[in-house]
Amino acid sequence: MSSSPNRSLHRFANPGQFLRLSGAVLPYLAIGAALLTALGLGWGLFVSPADYQQGDAVRIMYVHVPAAWLATGGYTGLAVCSAMSLIWRHPLADLAAAEIGPVGAGFTALCLATGSLWGKPMWGAWWVWDARLTSVLVLFFLYIGHVALVRAFDDPTRGYRAGAILALVGVVNLPIVKFSVDWWNTLHQPASIKLTGAPTMAPEMLWPLAIAALGYTLCFATIVTMRTRAAVMERRIRGLLMARAASDPGA
Amino acid sequence: MTRKRRRLYVLLACAIGLGSATALTLTAFSDNLVFFVSPSDIATKGASGRTVRLGGLVEQGSVQRGNGGATFKVTDGASSVTVRYAGILPDLFREGQGVVTLGTLQSDGSLKASEVLAKHDETYMPKEVAEALKKSGQWKPDSGPPPPSSTWNKR
Numbered sequence: 001m002s003s004s005p006n007r008s009l010h011r012f013a014n015p016g017q018f019l020r021l022s023g024a025v026l027p028y029l030a031i032g033a034a035l036l037t038a039l040g041l042g043w044g045l046f047v048s049p050a051d052y053q054q055g056d057a058v059r060i061m062y063v064h065v066p067a068a069w070l071a072t073g074g075y076t077g078l079a080v081c082s083a084m085s086l087i088w089r090h091p092l093a094d095l096a097a098a099e100i101g102p103v104g105a106g107f108t109a110l111c112l113a114t115g116s117l118w119g120k121p122m123w124g125a126w127w128v129w130d131a132r133l134t135s136v137l138v139l140f141f142l143y144i145g146h147v148a149l150v151r152a153f154d155d156p157t158r159g160y161r162a163g164a165i166l167a168l169v170g171v172v173n174l175p176i177v178k179f180s181v182d183w184w185n186t187l188h189q190p191a192s193i194k195l196t197g198a199p200t201m202a203p204e205m206l207w208p209l210a211i212a213a214l215g216y217t218l219c220f221a222t223i224v225t226m227r228t229r230a231a232v233m234e235r236r237i238r239g240l241l242m243a244r245a246a247s248d249p250g251a
Numbered sequence: 252m253t254r255k256r257r258r259l260y261v262l263l264a265c266a267i268g269l270g271s272a273t274a275l276t277l278t279a280f281s282d283n284l285v286f287f288v289s290p291s292d293i294a295t296k297g298a299s300g301r302t303v304r305l306g307g308l309v310e311q312g313s314v315q316r317g318n319g320g321a322t323f324k325v326t327d328g329a330s331s332v333t334v335r336y337a338g339i340l341p342d343l344f345r346e347g348q349g350v351v352t353l354g355t356l357q358s359d360g361s362l363k364a365s366e367v368l369a370k371h372d373e374t375y376m377p378k379e380v381a382e383a384l385k386k387s388g389q390w391k392p393d394s395g396p397p398p399p400s401s402t403w404n405k406r
Binding site: 050052053054131171184185187189191200 | 255262273281340341342378381
């Protein structure tokens with residue numbers, strides 16, 4: 001490791017450095033997450049106007065859409081950690097990947113549940129097997145599979161390795177989730193907010209959605225940071241206990 | 252070449268292989284990945300007795316509500332299919348609205364539906380904006396979906 005050309009990168013990868021840095025940032029992250037999520041959801045659920053077509057049912061959007069963005073965004077984070085773990089054998093990336101899994105699965109479950117609650121009054125069905133819904137369900141199973149696989153080995157390193165490969169193979173699902181509504185006809189409508197062109201959403205609905213999405217993102221980051229910190233400390237404690245057991249054979 | 256660099260290249264090669272395999276598979280199966288077929292598809296392929304999911308817009312002036320059900324035409328502009336349905340229609344069901352119906356094609360070319368789902372587009376706006384667009388004549392609901400958002404969504 002010491003001869004690595006990426007020393008500047010590895011400086012931030014040092015677990016001790018990570019604990020110090022994340023400990024300083026964490027309170028602000030948590031406060032920002034709570035404030036923005038409360039503001040975005042409160043605005044969206046109680047203040048924003050009803051939709052001309054969907055009426056008040058449109059308010060589910062403020063819970064559902066940010067969860068969907070974080071489901072795919074979180075998986076992107078998982079894939080980046082997995083690539084870093086496979087290529088650079090990065091210990092912190094291993095821990096972060098293992099901790100992103102359950103959080104991403106939770107956001108995906110929220111997305112699926114709220115989507116179902118929205119689908120029944122609007123479409124007339126809790127669930128349909130169209131390409132968008134099915135690919136998000138596959139995303140959920142990928143998360144669950146990763147959670148299980150990482151923890152399935154006695155030797156944690158082998159678990160991290162297997163989980164990283166699974167996560168990277170699953171990346172093919174991300175463009176399918178994103179573009180399913182454009183490539184094939186689906187019951188789910190296409191995206192309202194695109195990189196090109198104006199959003200097909202009135203500004204008084206777009207603002208609360210954007211704030212809720214930012215709040216969700218900070219929530220995701222807060223939870224993953226807390227979990228990764230706990231994992232680093234747990235690993236340290238285990239290391240200390242093993243060192244003590246080794247140095248004190250008579251005990 | 253360092254071991255890290257070699258692992259990076261192996262990973263990239265795997266990504267390219269897996270990506271193109273997926274792309275080829277999805278292209279090959281794209282006919283089966285669609286959720287519904289259009290009235291034009293049925294007109295050209297004509298599959299009587301088959302169970303199909305038909306999608307399109309409810310044709311203007313075609314809805315006849317009977318006791319506990321409705322008859323209406325689903326159109327994609329080029330051709331249309333008559334749908335008979337006994338059951339409760341979703342709230343969003345109306346003339347000009349997108350719908351997806353599941354049913355069997357009868358010998359007379361109509362569809363006996365067992366399920367009708369409403370589809371909505373990606374436009375979200377308050378009722379007042381929709382009213383204003385209709386009043387100013389920018390959007391005539393009879394002639395199709397709302398105008399592009401760039402004409403009304405000024406920020």
